[in-house]
Amino acid sequence: MPEKANRPTNQILAALPELEYQRLASSLKPVTLTSGDILLEPNEIVQQIYFPQQAMISLVSIMMNGSTTEIGLVGNEGMVGISALLGGDRTISRSIVQISGSALQISADIIRREFHRSKKLRELTLLYTQALLTHVSQSAACNRQHHIEERLARWLLSVHDCILQDELPLTQEFIANMLGTRRSGVTVAAGILQQAGIIRYNRGKITILDRQALEATACECYRLVQSEFIRLLGSRRG
Numbered sequence: 001m002p003e004k005a006n007r008p009t010n011q012i013l014a015a016l017p018e019l020e021y022q023r024l025a026s027s028l029k030p031v032t033l034t035s036g037d038i039l040l041e042p043n044e045i046v047q048q049i050y051f052p053q054q055a056m057i058s059l060v061s062i063m064m065n066g067s068t069t070e071i072g073l074v075g076n077e078g079m080v081g082i083s084a085l086l087g088g089d090r091t092i093s094r095s096i097v098q099i100s101g102s103a104l105q106i107s108a109d110i111i112r113r114e115f116h117r118s119k120k121l122r123e124l125t126l127l128y129t130q131a132l133l134t135h136v137s138q139s140a141a142c143n144r145q146h147h148i149e150e151r152l153a154r155w156l157l158s159v160h161d162c163i164l165q166d167e168l169p170l171t172q173e174f175i176a177n178m179l180g181t182r183r184s185g186v187t188v189a190a191g192i193l194q195q196a197g198i199i200r201y202n203r204g205k206i207t208i209l210d211r212q213a214l215e216a217t218a219c220e221c222y223r224l225v226q227s228e229f230i231r232l233l234g235s236r237r238g
């Protein structure tokens with residue numbers, strides 16, 4: 001079997017057998033995603049699918065009054081636009097780039113054809129879907145049951161896993177929108193973590209100083225989701 005050379009860092013693409021990956025390779029377009037880019041609006045038909053490499057994308061629920069809450073995160077462990085492979089062609093959430101970086105873009109029609117042809121791609125995408133559902137449902141429970149500093153720690157860990165960088169370009173206002181809480185609550189929680197020496201917050205940037213302490217502060221939701229990714233896909237996020 002040919003050696004897997006020059007594979008993407010996206011975990012789904014990297015796990016494909018060489019022959020199956022090569023059938024997609026010529027159709028994968030490298031793109032740079034910029035923070036704030038909207039890849040998919042609610043009820044928009046999925047035309048393109050994105051496999052993040054360094055970029056991170058938020059799946060966001062939008063209420064009628066315009067308020068937003070993040071319901072999921074996608075990094076290099078997954079893909080954006082997966083509804084196109086599950087029998088539907090659209091979703092009710094917005095997919096917005098949270099942290100700039102690289103990704104690979106491909107036509108949904110091409111992936112859909114390969115999904116039916118490739119047993120391994122089908123297996124990987126279905127297992128990823130189950131892991132993503134765990135992430136989404138656990139986030140909903142977390143937002144209801146846990147204190148804001150625990151939720152902030154869990155969320156920062158998830159972001160760190162997605163981009164593998166200690167410096168996170170995030171504002172408190174943006175974090176508040178993603179967590180579905182008031183900015184004042186994020187300010188207090190970030191202050192607690194900073195006073196404990198776990199993070200450093202400057203305007204528009206959070207730096208993780210002590211990941212181990214951040215994991216100890218986070219609620220059990222972070223570990224549960226990571227365990228499910230490992231169980232289903234054989235590796236943790238990031």
